Amino acid sequence: MFVDMPPGxxxxxxxxxxxxxxxxxxxxxxxxxxxxxxxxxxxxxxxRMEIPILGIVENMSYVECPDCGKQIKIFGESHLDEIAKRHxxxxxxxxxxxxxxALACDTGSIEGIGxxxxxxxxxxxxx
Numbered sequence: 001m002f003v004d005m006p007p008g009x010x011x012x013x014x015x016x017x018x019x020x021x022x023x024x025x026x027x028x029x030x031x032x033x034x035x036x037x038x039x040x041x042x043x044x045x046x047x048r049m050e051i052p053i054l055g056i057v058e059n060m061s062y063v064e065c066p067d068c069g070k071q072i073k074i075f076g077e078s079h080l081d082e083i084a085k086r087h088x089x090x091x092x093x094x095x096x097x098x099x100x101x102a103l104a105c106d107t108g109s110i111e112g113i114g115x116x117x118x119x120x121x122x123x124x125x126x127x
Contacts, residue, residue, distance in 0.1 A: 008038050009045045017049050024052040026125075029083070030060045031075040036083060043087050054125050055091030056084055057118075063097040071096070093121040 003020065005012050007028075016022075025046050029039045039056065046053055058080040062071040074097075084092050095117045104113040 007035070007042075009041045013042070013045065017045070017051060022051050024054040024125075026054050027056045029056055029058045029080060031058065031073065031078045031080075033076065033079070036079045039083055043083070043089075047087075053087070053089050055093070055121060056080060056089055057121070058092070058094045060097050061094035091121060091124040093118050 003016055005016060025042075027039055027042055027046075029035055043053060058078055060075055061078055061080075062073045064071055078094065080092055080094060084090070098115065101110070101113055101115065104110045
């Protein structure tokens with residue numbers, strides 16, 4: 001079972017950590033500097049509570065130019081690798097902003113969308 005929680009280390013996270021038997025956490029981040037600080041707090045809290053961190057996914061990492069394929073980092077440079085390395089987290093993934101994904105969600109066909117961003121990420125979770 002996946003539990004989607006609001007960001008941070010507030011009451012919701014603490015209650016979930018204390019009441020549900022967790023196999024681990026997947027932390028979701030984004031490139032903004034402030035979010036990096038929140039992720040650091042979440043990682044430290046999970047470590048203190050002895051909850052394994054299965055990986056970090058960075059959402060909104062970039063948008064790809066439809067004409068040239070260049071990655072445009074509209075929210076700034078990623079800090080995902082730095083955070084992961086600092087905490088010994090090997091499993092990471094970066095997800096771009098993709099209008100095709102939004103359209104698939106709106107039309108109820110998200111299951112059919114094929115994108116490579118999480119290839120390998122989930123395989124690492126089940127090892």
